[in-house]
Amino acid sequence: MGENELRWQLRQLPREMEPPRDLWPGIAGRLTVRPRHRRFRWTGLALAASLALVAGLAWQLRPARLDPVGDLRADLVQRQAEALVAEYEAALRELEAVPVPPELAPALDTLDASALEIRRALAQDPGEVRLLDQLRRTYARRLSLTQRAALG
Amino acid sequence: MLNLAVATDTLPPVSAAEASAREEDHALVRAAGAGDRHAFEALYRRHVRRVYALLWRICGHEARAEDLVQDAFVRAWQALPGFRFESAFSTWLHRLAVNTALMELRSRRGNEDLETGDEALLHHPAGDDVERAASGAELERAIATLPPRARAVLVLHDVEGWKHEEIAAELGMAVGSSKAQLHRARRLLRARLGEGHGRE
Secondary structure, rough: OHHHHHHHHHHOOOOOOOOOOHHHHHHHOOOOOOOOOOHHHHHHHHHHHHHHHHHHHHHHOOOOOOOOHHHHHHHHHHHHHHHHHHHHHHHHHHOOOOOOOOOHHHHHHHHHHHHHHHHHHHOOOOOOHHHHHHHHHHHHHHHHHHHHHHHH | OOOHHHHHHHOOOOOOHHHHHHHHHHHHHHHOOOHHHHHHHHHHHHHHHHHHHHHHHHOOHHHHHHHHHHHHHHHHHHHHHHHHOOOOOOHHHHHHHHHHHHEEEEEEEEOOHHHHHHHHHHHOOOOOOOOOHHHHHHHHHHHHOOOOHHHHHHHHHOOOOOOOOHHHHOOOHHHHHHHHHHHHHHHHHHHHHHHHHHHH
């Protein structure tokens, strides 16, 4: 068989084939969750911006020892940290329905426990910039893992 | 010049039927993108035969093709909100389906050599010996015996009409490699068909 004849025959092959069985039921059963890509992306960006802002603010306002306005600054940083927590939790709520793969669950639990521990430490020492930075990184990692689960 | 102008004017980019089908698809995509599963099922019913034929040829295995079709449509459902209506839904869906099949091929790389040498063709078992219509059945079986990567290039280029640049981008290879794989696939196919005729 010549090449041209082969190419012609290939072009004549049917472009459509009926599957041996109805595949829809197997598909329908898997359409449980629809990740909201765009909204999540914006939420993620907004959260990332907030995280950067809080980290920057905390760095600029890091209290000098025995600074008379240190308490006020610490209070401001603490409120910013609370805003950060609220935004992070709102972002995660959008992904609540996403089933977490079993292999990711231990890592997510560890990150949640770390975040809680850092928040407690921050409550005791609100002016500690290092803790705020740790919290930011922990949340970023937690969100990244959840997003990975959502996007499959 | 006049003839050329007239000829150009009388050649619409797509036929009226194609344009209508495209509009219907896009209406269903909008509904499905908003979460309407019935609309998505309608899209499935409209496109499954095309997607199945494509994946059946690329993977050369009936049961695997069924799994891939399901995977592809599930991925399409998840990715639908990102569809930008800049191309036909069918084009978008076929690319997604091909990508799904190639991901599966890559995942099996450890168990199966994608760059199988020519000599493997002589010992490669026939794929699913599905008896399709008499016309082309022999050709289909011969395609199924090709090494996976050469088979994918041949199907996409010679059956589906993709360009080498598109194939190279999708398969993550150089354009030259796509051309070489196609040349090799055709040569192997002719040898296989000749071998079949020789036995008869």
